[in-house]
Amino acid sequence: MTLSAESQKTIDVYLAALRKQLRELMDEDANDIVEEIRTHILDKTSGDAATDTVSSTLAALGTPEELASRYRTDDLLKRAQSGRSFVLTVRSLLRWATLSFAGLVVFLVSLVGYCLGGGLVMLVAFKLIWPRNTGLWKDSGPGDHWMLSFSFSSGEPPHHGQELLGWWLLPICLILGSVLLFLTFRFGTWSIRKFWRPRAWRRA
Amino acid sequence: MKEAITPTPESAEKWEVQLRKGSLELAILAALWDDRLYGLEILRYLENSSELVVVEGTVYPLLNRLRTLGLVESEWVESDSGHPRKYYRLTAAGRQRALEMTRIWARFSASMTNLVAPLNREISKEMRKEKP
Numbered sequence: 001m002t003l004s005a006e007s008q009k010t011i012d013v014y015l016a017a018l019r020k021q022l023r024e025l026m027d028e029d030a031n032d033i034v035e036e037i038r039t040h041i042l043d044k045t046s047g048d049a050a051t052d053t054v055s056s057t058l059a060a061l062g063t064p065e066e067l068a069s070r071y072r073t074d075d076l077l078k079r080a081q082s083g084r085s086f087v088l089t090v091r092s093l094l095r096w097a098t099l100s101f102a103g104l105v106v107f108l109v110s111l112v113g114y115c116l117g118g119g120l121v122m123l124v125a126f127k128l129i130w131p132r133n134t135g136l137w138k139d140s141g142p143g144d145h146w147m148l149s150f151s152f153s154s155g156e157p158p159h160h161g162q163e164l165l166g167w168w169l170l171p172i173c174l175i176l177g178s179v180l181l182f183l184t185f186r187f188g189t190w191s192i193r194k195f196w197r198p199r200a201w202r203r204a
Numbered sequence: 205m206k207e208a209i210t211p212t213p214e215s216a217e218k219w220e221v222q223l224r225k226g227s228l229e230l231a232i233l234a235a236l237w238d239d240r241l242y243g244l245e246i247l248r249y250l251e252n253s254s255e256l257v258v259v260e261g262t263v264y265p266l267l268n269r270l271r272t273l274g275l276v277e278s279e280w281v282e283s284d285s286g287h288p289r290k291y292y293r294l295t296a297a298g299r300q301r302a303l304e305m306t307r308i309w310a311r312f313s314a315s316m317t318n319l320v321a322p323l324n325r326e327i328s329k330e331m332r333k334e335k336p
Contacts, residue, residue, distance in 0.1 A: 035280075036243060036264060036290045043244045043285065062261035070265035074272065 003046050007054040011041055014058050021068030024076075033071055037061065073099075089188045096196055106191040113184030120177030127169050135163040224256050228266065230309060231256055233294065233302035236276060240293035243267060267292055275301050 003011070015034050022030035044057045052060075061067055076092050093110055096103030127134040165172060235241060235249045243264055250258045270276045275298035280288045294302065 032290075033264075033268065039287055039289055040243050040260070040264070042287055043289070057260075060260045062259075067261045067265070070262065071268060074265060074269045 003042075003054070007045065010054050010058070011038070011045075014041075014064060017064035018068055021064050022071060024072060037067070086185060089185060089192070092192055092196075093188050096192065102195055106188065106195070110184050110188045113180060113187065117177045117180030117184060120173045120180065123173045124170050124177070127167075127173075131167075135169055136165045138162045138164050225262075227309075228256060228258070228262070229270070230302070230305045232263070232266065232270065233275065233298060233305065236292055236294045236298070237302060240291045242281075242289040242291050246292070270298070274298075 015038055018037060019030060019034050022033060025033075040061075041054070041057050044052045045054050073095065076088070076095055090110075093103070093107045097107035123134060231250055231254060232246060235246050235253075241249065246267070247258055247260060247263055250256050267276065267278075271278055271292070274295055276292045277295050278290050278292050281291050283289050
């Protein structure tokens, strides 16, 4: 059975859409996938062993978006497991969070870690910009209770008590913030390696 | 008081579909045990040898994933059909994994068979009653 020009065009449009959806992958991987899918379609729709029509074959594969999504998830997982890229890890965690409860939990824990770590690092910047208004204050509150709090602002110092850290705030916050950010990053990549199993294995 | 949810026939069917899907990885490794095969051959082998619900759009990404894990390797081979085909074969790690999964499968299957034995007896009784 030889394909009509119309069928050939339908296949080309499908594969072009698939290739476009796979643009995040390396060119070599994406082209390899498209060629394999092209071979599959041709085997099912043309030649002596042809059994199906082009439309039913494409329907069985799913839309280009659905098919590409399964490859992309695996590719994201593969690259995130290498644990080298911060952006990739965060993107993977976001994707994982949409796929499972475990992913959502890991994402939320990571979010807290990144916010705290990022906040500590930001304190360093605030201290440099507003040195008098940024610090760890020991303040006496109502009923002679002592209060410890970080404070930063561009106005008047909000506390009248004693500022404890002074310029020591810079190295302390920088180190604590960096360690927290690093540990959160490692927690994300470790969780991905340990717990994330590709959904495609469970979804037909 | 909350109303009890009425079980529907679809619930059991969905469970069966999930069960079959969950077996797909082992099924693919088993299909490749004796020989190298290309994607469509694997699909036809699974359809002919088992009752697995195989969706084509899932098998190819899964094969890609197994290759990434080093369980299978692939190569493009010229064919008489006029276009090359991508063949998959098990690697040593893939053969090892297939054996491990088969052992787990056999253990799990045996324990479940034991567990549902009373239910099987009930089903047998029902079948005898239905016979004229």
